Amino acid sequence: xxxxxSGASAVVSGGASGLGHATAQALIxxxxxxxxxxxxxxxxxxxxxxxxxxxxxxxxxxxxxxxxPTTSRQAVAAAVEQGPLRIxxxxxxxxxxxxxxxxxGPLSQSQFMGVLAINVGGTVxxxxxxxxxxxxxxxxxxxxxxxxxxxxVAAFEGQIGQIAYAASKGAVASLxxxxxxxxxxxxxxxxxxxxxxxxxxxxxxxxxxAKESLRAKTLHPARLGxxxxxxxxxxxxxxxxxxxxxTIRLDGAIRLEPR
Numbered sequence: 170x171x172x173x174x175s176g177a178s179a180v181v182s183g184g185a186s187g188l189g190h191a192t193a194q195a196l197i198x199x200x201x202x203x204x205x206x207x208x209x210x211x212x213x214x215x216x217x218x219x220x221x222x223x224x225x226x227x228x229x230x231x232x233x234x235x236x237x238p239t240t241s242r243q244a245v246a247a248a249v250e251q252g253p254l255r256i257x258x259x260x261x262x263x264x265x266x267x268x269x270x271x272x273x274g275p276l277s278q279s280q281f282m283g284v285l286a287i288n289v290g291g292t293v294x295x296x297x298x299x300x301x302x303x304x305x306x307x308x309x310x311x312x313x314x315x316x317x318x319x320x321x322v323a324a325f326e327g328q329i330g331q332i333a334y335a336a337s338k339g340a341v342a343s344l345x346x347x348x349x350x351x352x353x354x355x356x357x358x359x360x361x362x363x364x365x366x367x368x369x370x371x372x373x374x375x376x377x378x379a380k381e382s383l384r385a386k387t388l389h390p391a392r393l394g395x396x397x398x399x400x401x402x403x404x405x406x407x408x409x410x411x412x413x414x415x416t417i418r419l420d421g422a423i424r425l426e427p428r
Contacts, residue, residue, distance in 0.1 A: 365420025
């Protein structure tokens with residue numbers, strides 16, 4: 170019997186769309202209250218707030234920038250008010266492309282560090298704030314909480330133009346084991362999922378021809394991953410207490426070519 174989620178809380182960053190939205194949905198279906206952290210809507214747009222509202226009354230929207238530690242601290246505090254924080258899932262990320270030697274010259278340091286600030290810094294912000302809250306939990310089925318992060322197969326086979334993205338996702342994969350080792354004394358697990366090519370808003374911007382070429386790379390099943398596939402793995406990780414300190418490729422056996 171796994172950890173009890175009914176009456177517990179969770180925080181999901183990047184939860185207004187894609188992998189995070191599907192994950193929030195799955196956690197709510199399991200009985201948790203989910204605080205969704207995502208960027209605030211701009212101008213007259215209410216897209217992110219509406220997406221979170223569509224999850225129902227056990228979801229609340231915490232708008233903010235994940236690179237700011239205050240965002241995670243406040244989102245975690247809001248979650249704890251709803252019940253013991255058991256799960257924190259980091260799905261917020263960007264894939265800004267850039268070559269070391271681009272058309273406009275060497276890779277911009279500010280662009281490179283900007284990707285790391287979101288993909289690595291934002292992940293660590295949520296991990297540390299969530300772990301601080303989880304350490305005080307009463308154990309449920311022998312554990313206090315689970316931190317689940319998002320890397321990418323680009324961590325292992327980064328393509329040309331993915332210098333910043335691959336570096337950031339490699340960092341997320343690499344910090345998984347030391348974090349799991351450190352938090353084991355608190356009975357908190359740490360896991361990372363490395364998705365292959367998934368049907369997400371990040372992918373939606375590509376031309377149809379490019380999407381078709383990407384679909385053809387996934388061996389079996391011969392399709393792009395669905396956000397629900399990711400959410401299902403999150404729930405399987407939560408349910409299986411022996412999964413700890415590991416990065417799982419969720420990719421239909423894809424291996425990315427140089428370009």
